[in-house]
Amino acid sequence: MARTLSKRGAKSKPDLSAAEARRIALAAQGFADPKPSGRVDARHLRRVLSRIGLVQIDSVNAVARAHYFPFFSRLGPYPMPLLDDLAYRRRELFETWAHEASLVPIEREPLFRHRMAAWPQRRARRAEWLAEHAEYLEGVLEEVRARGPLLASDLGEPTERRGPWWDWGRGKLALESHFGMGTVAVSGRRNFARLYDVRERVLPPSVLEHPTPEEDEAVRGLVLLSAQHHGVGTVRDLADYYRLGLRPTGRALEALADEGLVRRVTVEGWEEPAYLDVGARVPRKVEARALLAPFDPVVWERARAQRLFDFDYRIEIYTPAPQRRFGYYVLPFVLGDRIVGRVDVRAERARGVLSVPASHLEGHAEASEVAGPLAEELGLLAEWLGLERLEVGPKGDLAAALRRAVR
Helix, strand or coil: CEECCCCCCCCCCCCECHHHHHHHHHHHCCCCCCCCCCCCCHHHHHHHHHHHCCEECCCCCCCCCCCCHHHHHHHCCCCCHHHHHHHHHCCCEEEEECCCEEEEEHHHHHHHHHHHHHHHHCCHHHHHHHHHCHHHHHHHHHHHHHHCCECHHHCCCCCCCCCCCCCCCHHHHHHHHHHHHCCEEEEEEECCEEEEEEHHHCCCHHHHCCCCCCHHHHHHHHHHHHHHHHCEECHHHHHHHCCCCHHHHHHHHHHHHHCCCEEEECECCCCCCEEEECCCCEECCCCEEEECCCCCHHHCCHHHHHHHHCCCCCCCCCCCHHHCCCCCCEEEEEEECEEEEEEEEEEECCCCEEEEEEEEECCCCCHHHHHHHHHHHHHHHHHHHCCCEEEEEEECCCHHHHHHHHC
């Protein structure tokens, strides 16, 4: 059941309680939707995408690639090739720089063209390199047009690792530059490496022929989408989703509020004013049970996660092991409408084991209430990954209860 939000009488009283804001945010991200009772198909993935708008791509494969995981969190086990099919065969998604490198619904490509046009000038070092290698860049584009789709290693010139970014060779740099500028697109992936092709062979005619919106119009469109994905959020929250500037986001939100598409609200415990999507659901209860990837939109913005869930989350993948507090690949666990714990998880595929070296409880939660549902969700994760058993290590204040629940 959901209630309709109405204006409150007393001006001093916040428009939304902290609990209401938390439930609105989870509902906007699809966690108030029931999980499928049968086989998951492409329709379910589309439903999730309608909620979250994009999935971040990351190369770390400690459990599963980042872009596959948000669908598991919201749907349970599903065939991962479904997402590849939607993206690279049906062309319903495309790769672009959105939050970070992301898969985004194909019909939204025009909203990102202003970013592609500005890509060469966004960093001085990048602009300098592009100017110095203009002739080479044109040659690479012609080779892709003649021979694509291509991996970077397929280019006619060897691509030794000696470039200025990530130790890339200049062939890879040229292809990534064309990708950033939108002159080439990602046609598919081979062993997770990008296959590049000219955009007219990747994007459907309906997208190619769509007029390019003015930058202000595109920003407005992205901010409205961000409001829908958040349900409720501050200017900083809403700007972060699509990595927009604070000032243009603020201007867009004020215009959207004047048009009645978002509503200015105050939230209990929030120091900054917020904006509520007028179509947002305000559930009386959210009964979620989900493990989140480190790159899930719910925990992208650290300050927002702290504000909504009293959850201090820092990705420790790139932190030296002795300095990690919770582990290498740590998954937050949502139960009901709270984040109640976190588990360090590894898929040890050679052994057929889902390993949980450490498990920690959040201060407001009880181990006796968390351990059983968490064990079940970890079992589903192991099943999804094709792993035969679950092993829980001794680290963390939730470990003992979790080990008992698993046994």
